[in-house]
Amino acid sequence: MQQLEDFMQSQGVDCRPGEVASLKGDEARATFINCFRELQRIRTQLDQYTDLDPELRETIDKLLPEDDLRAFKGVYLDVAQDLKARQEKTPDPNDPIQQLDFEFVLFDSALIDYDYIMKLIARFTGQPPRKQKISREQLIGLLAGNA
Numbered sequence: 001m002q003q004l005e006d007f008m009q010s011q012g013v014d015c016r017p018g019e020v021a022s023l024k025g026d027e028a029r030a031t032f033i034n035c036f037r038e039l040q041r042i043r044t045q046l047d048q049y050t051d052l053d054p055e056l057r058e059t060i061d062k063l064l065p066e067d068d069l070r071a072f073k074g075v076y077l078d079v080a081q082d083l084k085a086r087q088e089k090t091p092d093p094n095d096p097i098q099q100l101d102f103e104f105v106l107f108d109s110a111l112i113d114y115d116y117i118m119k120l121i122a123r124f125t126g127q128p129p130r131k132q133k134i135s136r137e138q139l140i141g142l143l144a145g146n147a
Contacts, residue, residue, distance in 0.1 A: 017071035
């Protein structure tokens with residue numbers, strides 16, 4: 001969070017989601033993408049720990065409140081989609097947009113549904129996705145047997 005705050009201040013704007021639109025130039029937007037992607041990666045890792053004591057959880061939430069995190073996520077996705085579209089149009093390898101490696105982090109990893117999982121499995125096995133009736137126990141057995 002400190003890196004994101006330092007970057008935003010170096011650009012002359014406050015570290016608030018609404019100020020990202022005030023960033024000037026593609027290089028500044030690309031740096032924002034990289035900073036927030038790293039912040040989101042660390043936050044996702046921290047959210048996976050269930051044994052954090054309440055004081056530590058409160059400290060994490062004070063550094064980046066949930067409302068601010070959601071707002072930054074929305075801005076991140078908007079800026080990233082815009083830059084990705086422009087990246088495909090601009091063939092100049094020296095352009096800062098071309099240097100970006102877009103990684104759309106699973107923001108709500110707990111909300112993955114059956115269709116999404118089946119599409120991923122189909123994509124990696126090379127078969128087109130299709131509907132199939134299977135019980136919950138059969139699916140659990142299939143996934144447990146093929147870890």
